[in-house]
Amino acid sequence: MASTDPPSASTEMRPLLPLDASAKNKEAANKNKLGMLFGVTIPCILSIFSVLLFLRLGFTLGQAGYVATLGMLAIGYTVVVSTVLSISAIVTSTTVEGGGVYFLVSRSVGPEFGGAIGVIFYVANIFGCASYVTGFVEAAESNLGKGGSLLTAGTSGLDALLPGDPYWRDFLYTTAVLVFCLGVVLVGANLFAKTTAIIFVLVFVAIFAALFSFGFSAEKNILPPSDNCVWKAMQGNATLTYTGFAWSTFTSNILPNFTADYTVLANDCTGTISPVDFQYVFAIFFNGCIGIMAGVNISGDLKDPSHAIPQGTLFALAVTFGIYILLFTFSAFTCTRDLLIHNVNYLQPINAVPPLITIGVFAITLSASLSNLIGATKILHAVAKDKLFGNILHPFTWTVGKSKQPFMAVLFSWFIVQMLLFLHRLNSITPITTIFFIISYGVVNMSCFILKMTSAPNFRPTFEFHPKFTSALGTISCIVMMFFINPIYAGITIALLLAIVIYLLIRGPAKPWGEVSQAIIYHQVRKFLLRLDIRKSHVRFWRPEVLLLVSNPRSAYHLIEFTNDLKKGGLYVLGHVMAKPFDIETAHQYTTQLQAWLSFVDITNVKAFVEITISPSVRAGVQSLLTTAGLGGMKPNMVVLGLYTPDLPTSAMDTLHMKLIKRPKIYEYLFRDKLLEKYRYVEENLPSLRTDPGEQTLDATEYTSLIQDAVTLGKNICVMHNFDKYKQSTLNRRPYIDVWPLQVTKDDQFDSTCLLILQLACVLHMKDKWKTTEIRVFVIVGSDVNEQKRVFESLLMDTRIKASIHFVDSYSQECLSLNDDMIMSQCLGEEDMAELQHCDSMNSLFKQYSPNSSIIFTALPEVPTDPSKSAEFITKLKLLSSDTAPIVMARGTSQVMVTTF
Numbered sequence: 034m035a036s037t038d039p040p041s042a043s044t045e046m047r048p049l050l051p052l053d054a055s056a057k058n059k060e061a062a063n064k065n066k067l068g069m070l071f072g073v074t075i076p077c078i079l080s081i082f083s084v085l086l087f088l089r090l091g092f093t094l095g096q097a098g099y100v101a102t103l104g105m106l107a108i109g110y111t112v113v114v115s116t117v118l119s120i121s122a123i124v125t126s127t128t129v130e131g132g133g134v135y136f137l138v139s140r141s142v143g144p145e146f147g148g149a150i151g152v153i154f155y156v157a158n159i160f161g162c163a164s165y166v167t168g169f170v171e172a173a174e175s176n177l178g179k180g181g182s183l184l185t186a187g188t189s190g191l192d193a194l195l196p197g198d199p200y201w202r203d204f205l206y207t208t209a210v211l212v213f214c215l216g217v218v219l220v221g222a223n224l225f226a227k228t229t230a231i232i233f234v235l236v237f238v239a240i241f242a243a244l245f246s247f248g249f250s251a252e253k254n255i256l257p258p259s260d261n262c263v264w265k266a267m268q269g270n271a272t273l274t275y276t277g278f279a280w281s282t283f284t285s286n287i288l289p290n291f292t293a294d295y296t297v298l299a300n301d302c303t304g305t306i307s308p309v310d311f312q313y314v315f316a317i318f319f320n321g322c323i324g325i326m327a328g329v330n331i332s333g334d335l336k337d338p339s340h341a342i343p344q345g346t347l348f349a350l351a352v353t354f355g356i357y358i359l360l361f362t363f364s365a366f367t368c369t370r371d372l373l374i375h376n377v378n379y380l381q382p383i384n385a386v387p388p389l390i391t392i393g394v395f396a397i398t399l400s401a402s403l404s405n406l407i408g409a410t411k412i413l414h415a416v417a418k419d420k421l422f423g424n425i426l427h428p429f430t431w432t433v434g435k436s437k438q439p440f441m442a443v444l445f446s447w448f449i450v451q452m453l454l455f456l457h458r459l460n461s462i463t464p465i466t467t468i469f470f471i472i473s474y475g476v477v478n479m480s481c482f483i484l485k486m487t488s489a490p491n492f493r494p495t496f497e498f499h500p501k502f503t504s505a506l507g508t509i510s511c512i513v514m515m516f517f518i519n520p521i522y523a524g525i526t527i528a529l530l531l532a533i534v535i536y537l538l539i540r541g542p543a544k545p546w547g548e549v550s551q552a553i554i555y556h557q558v559r560k561f562l563l564r565l566d567i568r569k570s571h572v573r574f575w576r577p578e579v580l581l582l583v584s585n586p587r588s589a590y591h592l593i594e595f596t597n598d599l600k601k602g603g604l605y606v607l608g609h610v611m612a613k614p615f616d617i618e619t620a621h622q623y624t625t626q627l628q629a630w631l632s633f634v635d636i637t638n639v640k641a642f643v644e645i646t647i648s649p650s651v652r653a654g655v656q657s658l659l660t661t662a663g664l665g666g667m668k669p670n671m672v673v674l675g676l677y678t679p680d681l682p683t684s685a686m687d688t689l690h691m692k693l694i695k696r697p698k699i700y701e702y703l704f705r706d707k708l709l710e711k712y713r714y715v716e717e718n719l720p721s722l723r724t725d726p727g728e729q730t731l732d733a734t735e736y737t738s739l740i741q742d743a744v745t746l747g748k749n750i751c752v753m754h755n756f757d758k759y760k761q762s763t764l765n766r767r768p769y770i771d772v773w774p775l776q777v778t779k780d781d782q783f784d785s786t787c788l789l790i791l792q793l794a795c796v797l798h799m800k801d802k803w804k805t806t807e808i809r810v811f812v813i814v815g816s817d818v819n820e821q822k823r824v825f826e827s828l829l830m831d832t833r834i835k836a837s838i839h840f841v842d843s844y845s846q847e848c849l850s851l852n853d854d855m856i857m858s859q860c861l862g863e864e865d866m867a868e869l870q871h872c873d874s875m876n877s878l879f880k881q882y883s884p885n886s887s888i889i890f891t892a893l894p895e896v897p898t899d900p901s902k903s904a905e906f907i908t909k910l911k912l913l914s915s916d917t918a919p920i921v922m923a924r925g926t927s928q929v930m931v932t933t934f
Contacts, residue, residue: 066336071226073328073335073345074352075233079400080324081353082236084168085317087394088377090360093318095373096309098289099365105315106361109322110354112514115507116474117325117350119481121343122499124332126484126492129342131333132415133408134326134473139419141480142549144541148421149533150476151412153526157469158330158409159446162402163453164463166214169398170206175258175378176391207454210402215447218407221438222334225407232396239393240356246384247363252277255382257375263295263306264375273372275383286365292374316464316518321357323470324401325350330408333415343496409446414439421541465522468515472526475511478504480549487552565666572928577796578604580662580669580748581641582655582739584731586633586715587722588682589675590689591759595888595919596673597639598803601796604667605641607634610654612730615647623647629718632711636693651731655739659746670927672743676754676914677736677907679729682722683757737903741896749789750924752893754914764806764887767918770794771883772810772836773875773891785925788832790890792929793921795834797888808836811882832930841878868894869905872912879917886918893924 066072085093094102123137130136134154139147217224254272257264264271276282291314293306328345332338364373372379381390417426429442482504484492515523581596583589586607597605607630613619623645630643644662648654662669693708723729743750772794774787794808810829814821822840829836872894883889894909914920 067222067226067331067334067341068336069341069345071230072222072331073341074349075226075229076327076331076400076404077325077346077349078352079229079233079236079397080327080404081322081349082356082397083165083321083324083401084172084394084398085321086236086356086360086397087239087380087390088168088172089317089321090357091364091368091373091379092294092377093314094286094361094364095368095370096289096291096314097311097318099283099287099361101289101311102318102361103358105318106354106357108315108510108514109319110350112471112474112507112510113322113325114347114350115503115510116478117343117346118496118499119478119504119507120325120329120346121496122481122494122504123477123484124329124342125339125496126494129332129335129338130415131331131411133330133332133411134477135412135415136332137329138476138480139544140546141484142476144419144421144544144546145534145537146476146480148416148419148537148541149530150473151416151421152533153469153530154326154473155409155412155416157466157473158405158412159449160453160466160469162211162214162405162409162446163450163456164466165398165402165405166207166210166450166454167203169210169395169402170203172391172394172398173206174203175260176381176394204454208451210399211447211450211454214399214402214406215443217403218410218443218447219438219440221434222331222407225331225403228403229400232400235396236393236400239389239396240360242384242386242389243380244359244363246380247278247367249385250275250277250367250383253383255372255376255379258295258378261295261375263293264371273376273379274369275372275379276367276369278366280366282369283366286368286370286373290370295375296377312517316467319471319514319518320463320467323467323474324404326408326470326473327404330404330411333411339495406443406446406450410439410442413446414442417442419544421537421544423542464519465526468518468522468526471511471515471518472530475508475515476530478507478511482508483549483553487549487556489552562665562667567666567668570666572931575670575792575929576601576603577793578663578668578670580606580608580658580672582608582610582658582672582674584609584675585682585720585722586630587684587686587719590637590685591756591919592673592675592753593637593639593641594761595753595756595759597637597641598800599673599793599797600640601799604663604669605639606658606662606669607641607643608655608658608662609643609645610651610658611645611647612649612651612654613647614649619647625718626720629715633715633719636708636711636715637689650735652735652739652742656742659743659748669748671749671751672740673751673753674740675756676752676910677731677733678911679726681724681726684722685757686716733907734900734903737897737906738900741898744896744924744926747926749926749929750893750896751793752910752922753920754910754922755917755919759888759919761802764802767885767887768806769883769886770798770803770806770808771879771886771889771918772808773879773883773889774810774812775875775892785928786892786923787925789925789929790892790921790923791828791832791834791836793923794836794890795832806887808834809839809883809886810836811839811841811878813878814840814842839882841882869909869912872909876913876915876917879920883918889918889920891920891922893922896924 093105097105120137123141127140132139132151135147135151138150141147217228253275255275257268257271257273264273289311291308291310294309294313295306297306325346328335328342328349332342335341364379368379368383376382378390378394381387384390413426413429414432416422417429420426429439429445431441432438433440481499482501485499485501485504515526577600579596579600581593583593586593593607609626609630611619611623611626613622627643627645630645634641634643644658646654646657648657659669659672690712693712740750740752772790774784774790791810797803798806798808810825812821812825818840822838825838829838875891879889879891891913894906894913897903897906910922913922
């Protein structure tokens with residue numbers, strides 16, 4: 034996730050290494066690392082084959098038939114090939130480090146999905162390791178135990194080595210195998226590569242022996258396995274048949290014929306069993322396609338992962354696909370369906386050298402165990418280094434030796450697998466393990482698709498064959514396959530993934546890897562903004578889109594908070610002018626202030642954009658904001674500003690600080706809460722409030738002129754005052770929104786200012802926190818009281834505004850006190866004096882009828898075009914708003930609501 038923390042005041046510069054030194058260091062670092070063949074191709078081939086190659090290949094063919102089996106092969110390889118193409122695109126577009134699929138996803142789409150996939154893929158590898166270790170011992174017992182296929186009758190074999198309870202005997206054997214795996218992984222990637230190379234040779238000797246045997250073995254009868262209760266119940270002591278190449282055998286194997294899976298009974302012939310189906314068989318088969326991450330798992334141990342992973346994995350897929358096709362075809366032509374279904378180890382009795390198949394089974398399960406254990410270790414080490422889950426995983430970052438082996442991560446992973454071995458048989462968790470692998474592939478495909486879809490310029494893979502449709506196909510295929518294999522487990526897996534994502538969104542630390550969500554939002558917002566045509570806007574869909582002009586957020590916090598309630602989901606821009614000449618120092622101040630403003634927005638939780646402009650004067654800066662704020666069809670239609678006053682401002686930051694402190698402590702423990710830290714940053718970096726009246730950069734004339742500029746551009750105007758009294762906590766004690774329209778109609782049309790203040794009051798009342806208040810409309814009636822009542826009641830009915838109407842008698846035309854120094858200093862004519870009297874009288878009515886109001890909306894006096902009238906205009910505003918509740922003085926310049934459609 035992109036960091037939203039305040040930037041540090043300084044950045045440490047690291048000295049650059051000379052080119053020759055850097056090259057030598059890189060060469061030394063790569064000296065003991067693995068190449069494509071031993072680091073990717075061989076581990077992938079062995080992991081893809083897993084136990085399917087020798088123990089489940091015939092079962093799949095016998096149950097599903099040749100055609101359906103090839104269909105499953107095509108589906109499975111379509112998913113894994115699309116995933117490998119996505120992996121290849123990602124690894125060739127970034128510098129790959131250790132951590133495997135976790136590293137790829139976290140650096141592609143952010144730490145939330147990366148961390149979630151890291152956890153899920155770690156668990157999948159742990160369960161996979163336990164399953165393969167158990168499979169190794171089961172294979173050893175079925176071949177070398179009592180009644181084993183490689184022993185003569187009456188020989189006890191392995192059972193004689195450790196007589197007693199079979200449970201503890203199996204546990205000791207699995208423990209011994211796991212200890213061997215532990216030793217290999219602890220030594221490091223080099224020993225792992227050497228071990229897998231030996232295993233690879235053994236496996237391919239067994240494969241070639243099997244292929245050779247298909248062509249040279251004559252027809253023979255084969256005894257069924259001793260543990261096949263199903264066959265014994267159906268056929269007694271009858272044998273199974275190997276026919277050699279025969280067209281009749283092939284035709285009998287073409288179509289599906291689903292029967293029972295005898296391995297489920299596990300020597301308990303008293304149990305009952307139902308026939309399997311396509312879903313069951315496909316779930317088993319797909320386990321032979323999910324080993325494509327073996328090379329990615331040890332990405333940190335590869336010399337050139339950007340080259341080795343794509344080519345090595347694709348080559349491994351080609352090799353395994355070809356061998357699967359040969360084995361399926363040869364088996365379909367030579368083995369009867371009964372042999373395929375009722376002897377999972379059918380390759381051994383038809384082989385010219387039967388022990389080679391047993392050696393292949395041992396080698397393939399041991400290789401898969403090693404691959405899963407080292408993969409789990411690398412992921413745990415990478416997640417711990419990134420501190421996604423805090424310092425709780427810090428011990429797993431500890432390393433030893435020159436190769437920096439994460440010994441604590443290895444030991445912990447070994448311990449978890451060892452605990453799983455107490456479960457003895459792990460068949461019940463195999464489906465969810467498979468789904469864990471599939472969802473990991475799905476997220477990798479999704480990551481590549483998103484990066485392609487957003488057209489991020491820095492996503493430039495050198496692996497060119499990665500069309501967008503392949504990653505989309507891979508994503509969809511993985512989701513469909515998960516639910517096809519097991520809908521319940523698929524739902525649980527997705528819920529677990531989302532739970533971890535949400536946890537990391539809330540609680541995880543911010544990381545400087547970037548958030549793909551920002552790229553998606555940018556891509557989509559740009560497209561929709563281009564379609565948002567300002568020329569097609571209609572008053573029916575009008576909403577406040579606010580430009581709030583702020584001198585300093587320290588003193589304007591209450592105003593900013595209130596305006597946030599007033600916007601009703603519309604655009605909200607906090608505008609500020611730095612009235613300074615543009616130079617290097619000012620540019621540095623701009624950067625610092627922008628970060629402070631953005632942090633201020635974070636801690637106040639207002640949904641606002643920040644626009645700061647540098648200009649020689651405040652008015653020129655405001656003109657720039659009026660014409661450029663917003664984007665495309667999202668432009669402010671209303672300008673909000675505080676009342677001009679030469680008085681020194683007072684800070685409202687203490688109120689904000691107390692609000693942050695009083696939050697429940699659970700925020701600090703459960704959420705990634707750094708608001709107090711951001712508050713301190715804001716306090717340090719926002720400009721201080723002026724302490725000398727001479728520091729004010731705006732005079733009354735310029736203030737009035739910028740309001741007139743907004744009116745000229747057709748913006749609605751709101752001048753606000755007395756918001757130092759505004760407190761949301763007092764809404765229950767002051768439960769009124771009072772509206773004082775001064776002119777209901779004009780030229781037989783509703784006055785735009787009247788409609789604007791009614792609309793704003795209605796919009797404010799829609800907010801949840803304001804729904805407990807009541808809108809009161811105060812109408813000053815003149816001579817024709819009945820007509821005014823009719824007009825206004827009709828207006829409220831047509832605009833569907835729920836409000837109580839209060840009619841107030843015309844105020845008395847009393848003279849103003851001539852003791853007012855501000856008024857005495859002006860030379861006023863009779864018309865000007867009448868306007869001042871009007872403002873003063875309205876102020877008296879506000880105090881009389883709205884003393885318990887939370888907010889007052891009224892009309893803004895006419896804005897003068899003559900600069901010499903600026904002082905008088907300011908005087909009117911002060912008279913109108915003196916000592917009232919927080920007040921909004923508005924002037925409408927355009928239609929904001931319709932009464933008919």
